[in-house]
Amino acid sequence: MPKITYIDHEGTARTVEGEIGSTVMETAIKNGVPGIEAECGGACACATCHVHVDQAWRAVVGEPSPMEEDMLDFGYDVQADSRLSCQIKVTAELEGLVVRTPERQA
């Protein structure tokens, strides 16, 4: 089970194990990681599971789909490293992934 680290806006890091096939959002919710709201439950229909993907991981994680880009318009402090965590599938390649949660979800 790949380990995923979530760093909140104050710098506190929490590392939890993600289940392969689930999403980075689901992993956070399941483990009670704060900073991710996921108001729509993972339907890519809001922008409240927004995360910044660590620089070293951007290429592995990949770019948002066009639909996800549309939703990111509703996010807060959206940057080039922004993704919606409900759209990142946990795979073996993501062992050690680091994401940062924004100060607030939109």
Added chain:
Amino acid sequence: MSEPIKTDVLIIGAGPCGLFAVFELGLLDMKAHVIDILDKIGGQCAELYPEKPIYDIPGLPYVTGQGLTDALLAQIKPFGATFHLQEMVQTVEKIGDPLFRVTTDRGRRFEVKVIVIAAGGGSFQPKRPPIPGIEAYEGSSVFYSVRQIEALRGQRVVIAGGGDSALDWTLNLAPVSRHLTLVHRRSEFRAAPDSVNKMMKLVGEGKIDFVLGQISALAGEGGRLAKAIVKGSDGSNFEIACDALLPFFGLTMKLGPVTDWGMAMKDGEYILVDTAAFESSVPGIFAIGDISWYPGKLKLILSGFHEGALMAQKAYHYVYPGKRLVFQYTTSSTSLQKKLGVA
């Protein structure tokens, strides 16, 4: 003030649970009006995920949010409910036993024996962009909807966003405003391609400006906006002098005035109900669907359907006091089939 609308039941929320409540109430001869803040019927199903699949509606292995809404509308058609869209209930006052006087944000009044709150996560409200201090300008210089175009005549307007609302208002206000700037964080838009083309043409003709970036701060005095500070996508900061800002960043759900109506709540977020009739602590006010809470509550559409059926059984006794209610099946009851228009 106009005469109040007198009817049996007022349903707050036109999502799947509110719609199915029309059906269950209708089978028991209760007339309903339905009110919803959105401009369309379907609640979250229509607003958040019209094209997305739902897999757990009993008997429907696969249905989209819009598909479910359309099917429910067909199902409740025989009962002729009246819908009031883009309207929100503001106050509820108990004036009888039970009889409620309800007023909306549009000044409409109802007198109803039963209220069914099927408001899901609350009412959809425009999303406030995370710009520090924006509250100070709301209503005077910052507007989330345009009620009167004329109010913006001759003003320097900044519009933020990249969806249909942002683009539509850019096109509508371009000829009215003194100067208009559209701010969006990227060069792709969610809006209809035709609107984007028209906007680009106006930019090409020098009639409006398009800026890539996100508004990071506002400056002004006494609620009067003077300028917006924009962080460009290249990291640069610049200012746009303006009198009005129109942010269009979609909708979010807020509980709204529900908490003022005297019902016992759970964690300040949900309406506490009993599981025999899904009635709140105020007799005559029921709550079904995502907004209700009881031990074991699941936020599933199918649970909301069940809640609506039981609610109608109790509501009947408020609408028809002293009248006996005979339980019947639609499969075999001629009287129910007559109401459905099939017998």
